[in-house]
Amino acid sequence: MSTEEIDDVRKASAEGFASADQIFHPSTDFVQKARVQGLDGYRALYERSIQDLDGFWGDEASQLHWFERWSAVLDESRKPFFRWFVDGKTNIAYNCLDAQIAKGLGDKTAIVYEAEPTEAGSASEIRKITYRELLSEVCRFANVLKGLGLKKGDTVAIYMPMVPELAIAVLACARIGVIHSVVFGGFSAEAIRDRVNDASSKAVITMDGGYRRGKFLALKQTVDEAVAECPSCAHVLVLERHSGKPDPSCQMKPGRDVWYHEAASGVSSECPAEALESNEMLFLLYTSGSTGKPKGIMHSVGGYMVHAYTTNKYSFDLRGDDLFWCTADVGWVTGHTYVVYGPLLNGASVLMYEGAPDAPDFGRFWKIIQDHKVTIFYTAPTAIRAFMKWGDDWLKKHDLSSLRLLGSVGEPINPEAWLWFHKNVGAERCPIVDTWWQTETGGHMITPIPGCTPTKPGSATLPFFGIDAAVLDEHGNETDHGILAIRKPWPGITQGIFGDPQRYIDTYWNRWGGQYYFPGDGAIRDKDGYLWITGRVDDVVNVSGHRIGTAELEAVFIEHEAVAESAVVGVKHELKGQGLMAFVILKSAFAGKVDETDLAKKLNAMVDAKIGKFARPERIVFVPDLPKTRSGKIMRRLLRDISEGRELGNVTTLADPSVVEAIRTKFQSAKA
Ligand code: PRX
Numbered sequence: 069m070s071t072e073e074i075d076d077v078r079k080a081s082a083e084g085f086a087s088a089d090q091i092f093h094p095s096t097d098f099v100q101k102a103r104v105q106g107l108d109g110y111r112a113l114y115e116r117s118i119q120d121l122d123g124f125w126g127d128e129a130s131q132l133h134w135f136e137r138w139s140a141v142l143d144e145s146r147k148p149f150f151r152w153f154v155d156g157k158t159n160i161a162y163n164c165l166d167a168q169i170a171k172g173l174g175d176k177t178a179i180v181y182e183a184e185p186t187e188a189g190s191a192s193e194i195r196k197i198t199y200r201e202l203l204s205e206v207c208r209f210a211n212v213l214k215g216l217g218l219k220k221g222d223t224v225a226i227y228m229p230m231v232p233e234l235a236i237a238v239l240a241c242a243r244i245g246v247i248h249s250v251v252f253g254g255f256s257a258e259a260i261r262d263r264v265n266d267a268s269s270k271a272v273i274t275m276d277g278g279y280r281r282g283k284f285l286a287l288k289q290t291v292d293e294a295v296a297e298c299p300s301c302a303h304v305l306v307l308e309r310h311s312g313k314p315d316p317s318c319q320m321k322p323g324r325d326v327w328y329h330e331a332a333s334g335v336s337s338e339c340p341a342e343a344l345e346s347n348e349m350l351f352l353l354y355t356s357g358s359t360g361k362p363k364g365i366m367h368s369v370g371g372y373m374v375h376a377y378t379t380n381k382y383s384f385d386l387r388g389d390d391l392f393w394c395t396a397d398v399g400w401v402t403g404h405t406y407v408v409y410g411p412l413l414n415g416a417s418v419l420m421y422e423g424a425p426d427a428p429d430f431g432r433f434w435k436i437i438q439d440h441k442v443t444i445f446y447t448a449p450t451a452i453r454a455f456m457k458w459g460d461d462w463l464k465k466h467d468l469s470s471l472r473l474l475g476s477v478g479e480p481i482n483p484e485a486w487l488w489f490h491k492n493v494g495a496e497r498c499p500i501v502d503t504w505w506q507t508e509t510g511g512h513m514i515t516p517i518p519g520c521t522p523t524k525p526g527s528a529t530l531p532f533f534g535i536d537a538a539v540l541d542e543h544g545n546e547t548d549h550g551i552l553a554i555r556k557p558w559p560g561i562t563q564g565i566f567g568d569p570q571r572y573i574d575t576y577w578n579r580w581g582g583q584y585y586f587p588g589d590g591a592i593r594d595k596d597g598y599l600w601i602t603g604r605v606d607d608v609v610n611v612s613g614h615r616i617g618t619a620e621l622e623a624v625f626i627e628h629e630a631v632a633e634s635a636v637v638g639v640k641h642e643l644k645g646q647g648l649m650a651f652v653i654l655k656s657a658f659a660g661k662v663d664e665t666d667l668a669k670k671l672n673a674m675v676d677a678k679i680g681k682f683a684r685p686e687r688i689v690f691v692p693d694l695p696k697t698r699s700g701k702i703m704r705r706l707l708r709d710i711s712e713g714r715e716l717g718n719v720t721t722l723a724d725p726s727v728v729e730a731i732r733t734k735f736q737s738a739k740a
Contacts, residue, residue: 102519184423229278252399346370375560478613510560
């Protein structure tokens with residue numbers, strides 16, 4: 069493209085913006101190479117995708133390998149249980165590996181891995197795994213799984229640190245049609261147990277341990293505690309973090325536990341990929357909802373694959389020479405779609421880092437970017453706010469010039485953090501894609517397309533191709549400030565909640581008479597049609613990008629003999645985006661008779677044990693009562709007002725308006 073043509077595209081993208089917000093236009097470099105030309109190009113392709121969903125997604129699917137082609141792109145007859153690429157036979161691991169090798173990428177680096185420890189002579193490790201090597205490892209792993217008697221349709225839980233073997237385990241399951249249920253390494257034994265039991269997982273894959281912030285965490289011990297109460301789990305397959313040097317505390321239970329290296333010795337590194345019908349289940353991933361019981365979100369083989377492939381390609385403008393680093397853990401959906409599946413489906417090189425951003429110091433991420441020449445860096449607003457707090461000097465010590473694109477995900481990004489990211493990490497050169505999506509959506513739903521979409525700090529901008537988004541009020545009327553809703557199905561949409569189809573309908577499809585998917589987020593649409601996600605509108609709190617149901621914590625507290633009732637709310641938090649504030653009423657036999665500091669410690673320890681440390685509330689305040697309406701509903705809004713030091717909203721519907729003052733007094737005195 070000539071310089072004039074590029075300028076024309078950039079100018080056209082800049083025109084027609086009504087709002088006075090700060091707008092960042094596509095950089096020349098991106099416009100020059102973009103797959104879609106400018107905002108007009110985006111709008112034209114978007115229109116086409118919405119008018120012809122089958123055509124758009126069918127074209128994308130055709131770029132992947134299918135053992136047998138589909139008979140229909142979309143079957144809506146069982147709405148809201150949509151079926152994509154009906155009768156199509158494929159395998160996502162085959163598409164991630166064999167198909168790339170067939171394209172000549174066998175010797176290309178698939179995964180660049182860096183361990184957390186850095187001290188000389190320690191476990192410091194950098195590994196580069198090519199597509200061909202990855203295929204061999206995945207096949208060997210798949211054969212080991214088969215050797216344990218696992219077969220298509222079985223479910224297996226995976227509880228591992230962020231090491232390449234985690235990606236290998238996931239891909240091995242996918243290759244033979246075993247459903248993986250990855251449990252984030254920060255979850256407790258009880259949380260693992262509940263997830264294994266809910267899905268009747270037949271095995272757990274784990275590692276003796278892994279590193280986090282300089283500490284070795286003995287994961288296998290946590291698994292031992294969990295599976296003691298998991299009748300379905302016949303095997304625990306254990307990998308070694310340090311080859312030949314297992315963690316001495318790791319106990320192997322004969323008959324149940326199997327060392328991976330022993331089981332894999334002499335096992336073939338060839339294993340055919342199962343041809344799976346597109347709508348068979350690829351994985352289960354548990355996420356919090358507004359009840360105490362986490363939901364097993366199911367994803368399909370074919371639809372999910374097409375969504376992961378297409379979004380990774382367009383939203384990150386992935387190119388052959390990119391080194392893509394998504395900092396999310398594979399224990400969350402972002403790690404599934406944008407660490408493992410999306411980048412490999414696009415034949416990219418992906419970076420995996422085992423540990424924390426502040427180990428051994430605050431410069432670790434910048435050093436990684438510099439050392440490996442990362443080109444695309446996708447992280448979370450919580451991390452960005454921590455980087456801001458740690459100071460710009462850590463960045464200045466490193467060369468970040470390899471970066472060309474930045475991404476944000478997991479929670480609304482405040483404009484201040486966006487601008488800091490843009491200036492200090494992106495050197496005012498790299499576009500930022502603020503991508504809105506969820507575990508249930510499988511992949512990006514609202515996101516800028518770099519090179520096309522002018523961006524505004526804090527806005528996820530416009531819907532991805534094929535995503536029909538609306539902002540509605542409670543009654544289903546379009547509005548500028550309301551609730552986000554999605555009208556048409558998309559390929560990555562969840563297949564529902566494992567074992568509870570009705571809960572899926574009730575949670576996501578009952579709000580507007582079954583016509584729209586309800587994601588649980590508020591949204592504003594500005595004069596330019598840009599979407600600004602305002603946060604959850606249900607009882608789910610997004611703490612550092614981790615979804616936690618307030619009911620989950622309340623269910624933990626009520627198990628303590630002294631607790632009569634509790635209410636947990638999400639409140640603004642400078643670093644975490646949102647924090648949890650717990651208000652607890654004690655039974656009369658205990659009120660005034662227990663040491664509150666001590667009891668708070670015990671309740672926190674219960675949260676650690678039942679969910680995981682990351683779910684601990686900021687504070688636990690013991691109160692005489694909770695603000696309730698006459699019908700007994702807790703008015704959480706008032707608890708949020710008290711926690712954030714605001715004037716109280718309307719209290720006339722309270723059964724006893726004096727309660728709020730008593731809570732406020734207790735809240736403030738406990739604070740002092
Ligand atoms: O509230 C939204 C928020 O994270 C929720 C989804 O959480 P989870 O299923 O754990 O997936 C996180 C990674 C996709 C959403 O309902 N969220 C995610 N991305 C954004 C966001 N909120 C605002 N802006 C985003 N970019």
